[in-house]
Amino acid sequence: NPALEDPTPDYMNLLGMVFSMCGLMLKLKWCAWIAVYCSFISFANSRSSEDTKQMMSSFMLSISAVVMSYLQNPQPMSPPW
Numbered sequence: 001n002p003a004l005e006d007p008t009p010d011y012m013n014l015l016g017m018v019f020s021m022c023g024l025m026l027k028l029k030w031c032a033w034i035a036v037y038c039s040f041i042s043f044a045n046s047r048s049s050e051d052t053k054q055m056m057s058s059f060m061l062s063i064s065a066v067v068m069s070y071l072q073n074p075q076p077m078s079p080p081w
Helices: 008-026 029-045 053-072
Strands: none
Touching: 008 029, 008 053, 029 053
């Protein structure tokens, strides 16, 4: 039933991947944390019948973005403004 389809998990999964790549490539800690947040939202809104492989890879990518950004610069996160 197309009326019951909720695109929120897919959008959050995509946003999580985009923010993870920005966090990894640009070394922005706030992007990496937003990626973790988006991954949690995607996981929370997903149905159990969906394939979790892509969701888990997005979650692991966001966690690795946070870890790598803090390994490269262990100072506390500064606000983006």
